[in-house]
Amino acid sequence: MIETHDLRRTFKTRRGPVEAVAGVDLSVKQGEIFGFLGPNGAGKTTTLRMLSTLLPITSGDATVAGFNLRHEPAKVRYQIGYVSQEGSSAPEVPGRTELVIQGRLYGMSKAKAVERAAVLIEALELSDCADRPTKSYSGGQRRRLDVGVGLMHLPQLLFLDEPTTGLDPQSRARMWDEVRKLRDRGTTVFLTTHYLEEADALCDRIAIIDHGKIVANGTPDELKRQVAGDVIVVGTDNAGEQALALLRGESFVREATAADGTVRLYVDRGETAMPQVLRVLDSAGIALASLSLNRPSLDDVFLRQTGRSLRDAA
Amino acid sequence: MKLLQDTWLMFQRYLMVFLRNPAWVIIGVLQPVLYLVLFAPLLKSLTQTPGFPSGGAYNVFVPGLLIQLGLFGASGVGFGLIAELRAGVIERFRVTPVSRFALLLGRALRDILTLVVQSLILLGLAIPFGLQPTVSGVFVMLGLVALIGLGMASLAYAAALALKSEDSYAPLIFTLSLPLLLLSGVLLPLQLAPQWLQHIAQANPLSYAVTAARDVFNGHGADPDVFKGLAIMAALAVVGVLVGARRFSRAIS
Numbered sequence: 001m002i003e004t005h006d007l008r009r010t011f012k013t014r015r016g017p018v019e020a021v022a023g024v025d026l027s028v029k030q031g032e033i034f035g036f037l038g039p040n041g042a043g044k045t046t047t048l049r050m051l052s053t054l055l056p057i058t059s060g061d062a063t064v065a066g067f068n069l070r071h072e073p074a075k076v077r078y079q080i081g082y083v084s085q086e087g088s089s090a091p092e093v094p095g096r097t098e099l100v101i102q103g104r105l106y107g108m109s110k111a112k113a114v115e116r117a118a119v120l121i122e123a124l125e126l127s128d129c130a131d132r133p134t135k136s137y138s139g140g141q142r143r144r145l146d147v148g149v150g151l152m153h154l155p156q157l158l159f160l161d162e163p164t165t166g167l168d169p170q171s172r173a174r175m176w177d178e179v180r181k182l183r184d185r186g187t188t189v190f191l192t193t194h195y196l197e198e199a200d201a202l203c204d205r206i207a208i209i210d211h212g213k214i215v216a217n218g219t220p221d222e223l224k225r226q227v228a229g230d231v232i233v234v235g236t237d238n239a240g241e242q243a244l245a246l247l248r249g250e251s252f253v254r255e256a257t258a259a260d261g262t263v264r265l266y267v268d269r270g271e272t273a274m275p276q277v278l279r280v281l282d283s284a285g286i287a288l289a290s291l292s293l294n295r296p297s298l299d300d301v302f303l304r305q306t307g308r309s310l311r312d313a314a
Numbered sequence: 315m316k317l318l319q320d321t322w323l324m325f326q327r328y329l330m331v332f333l334r335n336p337a338w339v340i341i342g343v344l345q346p347v348l349y350l351v352l353f354a355p356l357l358k359s360l361t362q363t364p365g366f367p368s369g370g371a372y373n374v375f376v377p378g379l380l381i382q383l384g385l386f387g388a389s390g391v392g393f394g395l396i397a398e399l400r401a402g403v404i405e406r407f408r409v410t411p412v413s414r415f416a417l418l419l420g421r422a423l424r425d426i427l428t429l430v431v432q433s434l435i436l437l438g439l440a441i442p443f444g445l446q447p448t449v450s451g452v453f454v455m456l457g458l459v460a461l462i463g464l465g466m467a468s469l470a471y472a473a474a475l476a477l478k479s480e481d482s483y484a485p486l487i488f489t490l491s492l493p494l495l496l497l498s499g500v501l502l503p504l505q506l507a508p509q510w511l512q513h514i515a516q517a518n519p520l521s522y523a524v525t526a527a528r529d530v531f532n533g534h535g536a537d538p539d540v541f542k543g544l545a546i547m548a549a550l551a552v553v554g555v556l557v558g559a560r561r562f563s564r565a566i567s
Binding site: 052053054074077078080081082084085086087088089090091092093097101102104105106107133146149 | 316320323326327330331334335397398400401402403405406407408409410411412
């Protein structure tokens with residue numbers, strides 16, 4: 001559905017050119033939810049805007065929904081829907097009107113657009129507010145309308161830019177359900193997010209982007225397996241560096257990082273490593289504040305690839 | 315024809331947005347009405363001054379006032395566009411296959427309609443004061459206002475898309491529209507101006523529109539100046555539309 005090769009975008013700024021997207025290779029399959037994960041400013045939105053024809057490509061090549069992005073942007077537009085971070089609707093216009101206009105811009109007859117709008121209003125549970133100006137909508141209602149606007153012309157591929165940013169947990173869960181329903185109906189979804197939980201829970205496959213480059217990609221499970229078997233988190237009282245120095249040399253530790261007195265150890269088998277960690281620290285006289293065994297999270301993937309925690313970077 | 319259909323759709327949408335707040339039509343007319351009531355009477359005692367065009371104070375002043383209405387009305391349209399830009403509406407339209415000309419023309423046609431309605435209101439209000447309009451004069455006048463509206467609104471949209479913020483857009487239009495107004499001869503005919511000022515005014519396209527509007531209201535409807543004014547405004551409109559549509563099709567980042 002999407003194939004990109006060495007996709008790049010350079011912005012001119014007063015301080016010289018800035019490469020916001022620095023050679024991105026992506027492959028998105030039909031019918032999957034593809035997550036583009038990264039901190040703010042990593043190049044997620046820039047990539048998304050290039051793939052959705054909004055921003056010219058500086059160099060590289062891409063095929064989107066069967067058409068070349070450079071040479072056939074007009075054909076790409078008929079196949080894709082795009083939901084921007086900013087939203088989609090004017091505050092004084094009712095949601096239903098925006099939906100109908102959107103359909104007609106794709107060449108639908110008025111009757112067909114009205115019918116399709118009614119289906120979407122029903123499906124997205126907007127019946128209560130569809131005929132009111134959108135300024136009266138809740139955050140969740142507005143976001144669902146944005147998705148509806150993107151879906152009016154039954155696109156094969158829907159781009160969602162940060163679909164749940166700013167939503168409360170309940171609205172977020174609901175948005176996830178909507179996205180899953182889309183996939184179940186055969187629509188390919190390409191979304192950006194800086195929430196790890198979202199990428200993990202919602203996406204079939206993920207690419208992690210940092211400083212304009214893809215640093216990892218695969219299914220959430222594949223990515224987590226790349227990190228190591230388990231993660232042991234050792235909490236100390238200001239002895240993080242000391243503990244790190246000791247543990248790093250142990251043969252069962254594949255990788256280790258320390259920050260603020262907390263050491264993260266990447267090990268193959270957590271159950272057998274735990275007692276060894278205790279023994280090493282005990283014999284060195286380092287007092288433990290806490291000790292826990294975790295499955296690796298996507299944050300561990302990000303940490304390993306970039307040396308920073310996504311939570312700190314975001 | 316896709317361009318016409320898209321333009322019509324966009325026009326309908328913006329007209330609907332506008333009709334939800336019809337008070338703006340009245341607010342837009344308020345300023346020229348104040349000029350009509352509080353400024354135009356001053357001109358009565360000037361009509362005998364050498365150089366003042368014949369035809370009476372109101373037949374000289376009101377045509378210029380309509381040009382001013384066109385200039386000010388059209389240059390302010392960018393504010394609405396900036397709000398839509400912020401709400402993501404423009405991005406949403408740009409992702410659809412809609413014609414980039416239609417994105418501009420649909421809006422500009424709504425602006426022209428507004429200006430024409432405002433012009434008719436102003437002309438109606440001016441009659442009790444002493445304006446004596448002719449049918450052909452009114453038609454040519456509305457044509458001039460429509461062309462100014464199309465040209466200036468298109469340029470205003472291009473500026474709004476380039477600047478993306480009210481904070482820089484507002485000073486720009488205020489800074490540009492004041493000299494355009496002063497050098498157009500709207501307030502006082504340029505025939506009263508010293509030579510050097512008249513020369514500078516020749517560089518202002520709007521001064522030709524004012525001359526054409528005055529001629530047609532004062533029995534010189536067949537004067538070459540009328541065609542000249544219309545032609546220059548038509549050229550301004552073409553340039554404006556090309557610049558504006560180019561901006562709509564370019565990336566907004």
